[in-house]
Amino acid sequence: MRILLAEDEPQLNRVVKVALESVGYQVDTVFDGEQAISAAKSNPYDVIILDIMMPVLDGIEVLKQIRANGDKTYVMMLTAKAEIDDRVIGLESGADDYLTKPFSLKELIARLRSRERRDAEYQVTEMDYSDLHLNTDQQELVAHNSIRLASKEVDLLSYLILNSEKAISNQEILDHVWKDDPLADSELVWIYISYLRQKMTSIGSKVKIIGEKNGEFVLTK
Amino acid sequence: MSIYGKYEPTLERILNELLTRLENLNSDYQARNGQNLFEHLNGRIKTNASMVEKCQRKNLPVNVNSALRINRDSIGIRIVCNFIDDIYTCIDLLETMPDITVVTKKDYITNAKKNGYRSYHMILDMTVPEVDVDGNQPGHYFVEIQLRTIAMDTWASLEHEMKYKHDIKNPELISQELKRVADELASCDISLQTIRQLIREEN
Numbered sequence: 001m002r003i004l005l006a007e008d009e010p011q012l013n014r015v016v017k018v019a020l021e022s023v024g025y026q027v028d029t030v031f032d033g034e035q036a037i038s039a040a041k042s043n044p045y046d047v048i049i050l051d052i053m054m055p056v057l058d059g060i061e062v063l064k065q066i067r068a069n070g071d072k073t074y075v076m077m078l079t080a081k082a083e084i085d086d087r088v089i090g091l092e093s094g095a096d097d098y099l100t101k102p103f104s105l106k107e108l109i110a111r112l113r114s115r116e117r118r119d120a121e122y123q124v125t126e127m128d129y130s131d132l133h134l135n136t137d138q139q140e141l142v143a144h145n146s147i148r149l150a151s152k153e154v155d156l157l158s159y160l161i162l163n164s165e166k167a168i169s170n171q172e173i174l175d176h177v178w179k180d181d182p183l184a185d186s187e188l189v190w191i192y193i194s195y196l197r198q199k200m201t202s203i204g205s206k207v208k209i210i211g212e213k214n215g216e217f218v219l220t221k
Numbered sequence: 222m223s224i225y226g227k228y229e230p231t232l233e234r235i236l237n238e239l240l241t242r243l244e245n246l247n248s249d250y251q252a253r254n255g256q257n258l259f260e261h262l263n264g265r266i267k268t269n270a271s272m273v274e275k276c277q278r279k280n281l282p283v284n285v286n287s288a289l290r291i292n293r294d295s296i297g298i299r300i301v302c303n304f305i306d307d308i309y310t311c312i313d314l315l316e317t318m319p320d321i322t323v324v325t326k327k328d329y330i331t332n333a334k335k336n337g338y339r340s341y342h343m344i345l346d347m348t349v350p351e352v353d354v355d356g357n358q359p360g361h362y363f364v365e366i367q368l369r370t371i372a373m374d375t376w377a378s379l380e381h382e383m384k385y386k387h388d389i390k391n392p393e394l395i396s397q398e399l400k401r402v403a404d405e406l407a408s409c410d411i412s413l414q415t416i417r418q419l420i421r422e423e424n
Contacts, residue, residue: 140404145333148405150412194419198411204331 001046001116002026002172006036006062007078008054016049019105025112033057040066040073044163044172047115050095051078052086060093067094072162074115078103129161130207130221132200144204152177153199156192160209160219167216186214193217223269224276224288225295231351232266235362236296239347240264243300246314258307258314260371264298289354293324293344293363300368304414305330308341308368315345315366322346324363330373336396337403338377341368372406 003020007013008031017027028043030036034056040048048066052059063075077090077098087098097115099108125137133142136158139149149157155177160168170186177192178184190213197209211217223229243262250258267275272288272295281287289295302308308330316323327342343366353360369377380399389395 140401145331145407146404147408147411148401149408191415191419194415195412198415199408202331202407202411 001112002044003028003112004036004039004043004045004048005029006031006033006039006049006054006059007051008032009051016105016108019109020112023109031055033059033062036062037065040071041069042166044159044166044168045073046119047112048073048075049078050075052090053080060089063090063093063095076111124158127158127161129164129219131205132161132207134158134161141199141203143200143207145202147199147203149199150195152192153195156189157196160196160217164219167211167218169216170214173217190214224272224283224285225266225269226285228285228289228354229266231349231360231362232296234351235347235349235364236264236266236298239296239298239364242318243298257303258311259300259302261301262298263301264296267295267297285354289362294365296362296364298364298366299374300366301374302368302370304417305370305410306414306417308370311368312341312343315343320348322348330369333403333407335400336380337400338380339369339373339403339407340377342366343368370410372410376403376406 003025005013005016005020005027007016007029010031013029013031017029020027028039028045030039032055036048036050036054037057050059050062054062057065059077063077066073066075074097075095077087077095078101079086079090079098080101087100090098097111099111125135127134127136131143134140134154134157135142136154139151139154141147141149141157156173159173159176170189173189174184174186178188193209193211200207200209207219207221209217209219225232240262243259247258247262250256272292273283275292276283276287279292281291300308300311302311312326315321322345324344324346325342329338329340329342333339345364345366347362347364348359349362350358351360352358353362355361376399383389383392383395383399
């Protein structure tokens with residue numbers, strides 16, 4: 001899993017990053033709210049951890065803006081106060097979980113693992129992006145016409161829709177779409193990107209996947 | 222007496238000429254590219270009975286003008302291709318023929334019908350030495366061309382069978398499944414074409 005950690009206290013930021021990396025997560029760190037928004041916009045994360053008390057923009061404001069941009073990434077809030085109001089505002093603003101400082105790293109890791117397990121089981125069945133409508137259960141893609149996709153095409157397109165407008169690397173695609181296939185490589189990614197491009201064109205969609213073989217890909221209008 | 226009257230031999234001649242021309246086009250293409258332009262070809266003159274039936278259904282007088290001017294499918298040719306790209310290559314080649322003008326084009330591949338039907342339809346106006354129904358010489362005759370892939374053709378034949386079978390128990394479910402399969406076949410057609418393009422880019 002790739003995690004964004006937004007925490008302004010340098011020492012805590014460092015400790016959490018090291019702890020999460022030691023259990024195999026990929027962690028990007030930022031130190032204020034503005035950096036958090038810009039990182040969330042440009043990278044695909046599985047979890048975003050936001051401190052509430054941060055300079056420039058506080059965690060609640062960051063969360064609201066992330067959600068306003070249509071980003072549905074799982075968000076965990078870190079709050080220094082044990083006050084119920086703070087947690088309620090966080091959850092009401094679109095957070096998925098919270099931890100009260102001081103927290104144990106063990107508990108943080110346990111929660112992330114629980115999240116990861118659930119991720120594998122929980123699937124959205126209807127997705128929309130611009131003129132595209134994807135039913136992942138029926139494997140049907142609809143724009144002006146409709147077409148049925150193969151299951152890996154559905155996985156790839158869902159991942160691109162969830163992270164639309166972001167540059168996604170080959171490796172990120174392989175880690176999410178072909179995570180159980182050690183033989184999958186950038187050649188395979190390229191073939192599936194090519195399938196999706198032609199199938200989107202064939203149903204009259206204006207949505208594009210920008211990018212070259214072996215490079216990064218962006219799903220965009 | 223046939224509804225086509227004295228023009229029937231001309232219809233036969235035009236059909237045969239176009240079929241021969243298309244076969245030659247295919248062999249030339251095969252010689253140059255090592256691949257077929259199309260997989261197979263069918264042609265027919267609409268039977269007297271079905272042309273008469275069509276005129277009656279459309280409340281037209283049963284005469285040669287209705288058969289050759291108002292209805293434009295007395296001569297029909299179906300071109301069945303291996304790949305979607307080849308359909309568009311065929312269309313380009315037809316359009317360059319000097320004695321042929323394209324009257325209408327309907328692209329049901331890009332704009333599939335609601336039931337899932339995919340095919341490319343054209344009405345051609347062909348100039349021929351013989352006299353036509355309006356007394357012009359050289360004369361003008363309409364020809365209907367349908368172009369599709371093998372997958373689209375297979376689908377259409379099954380859909381056609383269903384349309385004329387009135388004792389199907391669950392027509393909604395069958396229509397829904399036919400539509401799903403049409404979209405799956407379209408997906409396969411595009412995957413095949415994508416693979417062909419990727420192979421060609423590598424060479």
